[in-house]
Amino acid sequence: xxxxxxxxxxxxxxxxxxxxxxxxxxxxxxxxxxxxxxxxxxxxxxxxxxxxxxxxxxxxxxxxxxxxxxxxxxxxxxxxxxxxxxxxxxxxxxxxxxxxxxxxxxxxxxxxxxxxxxxxxxxxxxxxxxxxxxxxxxxxxxxxxxxxxxxxxxxxxxxxxxxxxxxxxxxxxxxxxxxxxxxxxxxxxxxxxxxxxxxxxxxxxxxxxxxxxxxxxxxxxxxxxxxxxxxxxxxxxxxxxxxxxxxxxxxxxxxxxxxxxxxxxxxxxxxxxxxxxxxxxxxxxxxxxxxxxxxxxxxxxxxxxxxxxxxxxxxxxxxxxxxxxxxxxxxxxxxxxxxxxxxxxxxxxxxxxxxxxxxxxxxxxxxxxxxxxxxxxxxxxxxxxxxxxx
DNA sequence: GAAAAAATCGCTGCCACATACGTAG
DNA sequence: AGCTACGTATGTGGCAGCGATTTTT
Numbered sequence: 001x002x003x004x005x006x007x008x009x010x011x012x013x014x015x016x017x018x019x020x021x022x023x024x025x026x027x028x029x030x031x032x033x034x035x036x037x038x039x040x041x042x043x044x045x046x047x048x049x050x051x052x053x054x055x056x057x058x059x060x061x062x063x064x065x066x067x068x069x070x071x072x073x074x075x076x077x078x079x080x081x082x083x084x085x086x087x088x089x090x091x092x093x094x095x096x097x098x099x100x101x102x103x104x105x106x107x108x109x110x111x112x113x114x115x116x117x118x119x120x121x122x123x124x125x126x127x128x129x130x131x132x133x134x135x136x137x138x139x140x141x142x143x144x145x146x147x148x149x150x151x152x153x154x155x156x157x158x159x160x161x162x163x164x165x166x167x168x169x170x171x172x173x174x175x176x177x178x179x180x181x182x183x184x185x186x187x188x189x190x191x192x193x194x195x196x197x198x199x200x201x202x203x204x205x206x207x208x209x210x211x212x213x214x215x216x217x218x219x220x221x222x223x224x225x226x227x228x229x230x231x232x233x234x235x236x237x238x239x240x241x242x243x244x245x246x247x248x249x250x251x252x253x254x255x256x257x258x259x260x261x262x263x264x265x266x267x268x269x270x271x272x273x274x275x276x277x278x279x280x281x282x283x284x285x286x287x288x289x290x291x292x293x294x295x296x297x298x299x300x301x302x303x304x305x306x307x308x309x310x311x312x313x314x315x316x317x318x319x320x321x322x323x324x325x326x327x328x329x330x331x332x333x334x335x336x337x338x339x340x341x342x343x344x345x346x347x348x349x350x351x352x353x354x355x356x357x358x359x360x361x362x363x364x365x366x367x368x369x370x371x372x373x374x375x376x377x378x379x380x381x382x383x384x385x386x387x388x389x390x
Numbered sequence: 391g392a393a394a395a396a397a398t399c400g401c402t403g404c405c406a407c408a409t410a411c412g413t414a415g
Numbered sequence: 416a417g418c419t420a421c422g423t424a425t426g427t428g429g430c431a432g433c434g435a436t437t438t439t440t
Contacts, residue, residue, distance in 0.1 A: 343426060349408055350427035358430025359405035 012061045016041065024052045024101065025063035051100040066095040074098055 012032050014022045020034035026042070028050035033041065042050055054064045056076035064074030080095065341347050354361045 341427080343409070346408065346425085346427045348427090350406090350429090353406065353408095353428080355429060356405080358428075360407075360428080362406065 012055070022055050025055055027051045027053070027063075027100075053098055053100055064098045067098045 012022050014020045014034035014037050015031040016033055016037035020036060022032035023035050024038045025032050026038070029041075032055060033052075038052070042052070054074040056062050056064045056074060062076035065077040066075050066080045075095075350360075354363060
């Protein structure tokens, strides 16, 4: 909805080149700059310290004042007021004051000087990984937007703490270290299904290894909900776990908390809050695990979900944060959106099954006989049997 | 420009039944 | 421990229906 207004002819042009549409506003220079000019001007160390903010994505004429999480858009005060007073739904959009863009966003990565999750609000961190998109000069504005969203999404993960449901007195759940989230959060559904419970971190081990999932058929990734359900969960953290740990980061590696039997309780959900573009079809079992926001606790168990939300403030170091963002991006890149067929035999049967308006219909006796004859003949002709399940 | 209508899009539930899985004997 | 029988749960695809969103009038 914001983009409609972007197409107008009133977008402010770059004060430097006077040709391209501006994307950032430099407060030090009091200048609106396009991506190219901003990169050129602010690549030097001194200039990179200029405080800049994104230009409002709606009017493209004023510095952004707020970041709307729902729209993933930076908006000036005027547009923010207009857009978010339009209807009750819009009013509920979570907006935060926009933060200045740290360092140089187009050149080499800026040195991390900001710690903690709140640095993410502006949508940039100056990270310099090859694919993080911050950003080469050749990349266009769309890429910028995508990377903003990507970064913001990653940030939203980092800002949250994972739920830990304490129903096993011997487990530390492998989820928290010094108030921070261990792998399972960013590695949600790395292998899907039960396998996520195998992701473990060994406090006293320095070596890392992959936890081989027992059921590896679900490869889909799950983006965690940005707020709401998971936030409201109670975190438990054994005191000794708070002391220290090594975050032996390697891209794509799984941590191993071997002294945890299960990283997650089975009833814990990975709620999904993603756009329709990000929706991937997953097997029903996996889907159910990821879509039930508040599973009803079994009888005799304590409902840890019903209490007031308790949040432990994030204590991420910049290195931790960077590691997680990288891991998040890696996983996002490897996400699979195809539907995973677990049982080919069932697929084969479903495809041959008679339907009425798309629904499976009962087979008549004649159809059953014909089908049996057909399948028998096939077996004799080509040794065709039941499609093996996998 | 605003409002209403129409069109489009995306998600969800339903159905039957072979197969997987768990339990008891 | 291994086997069998039985009951229950799961997964599969295409369509209708619904709500949300976008486009047209």
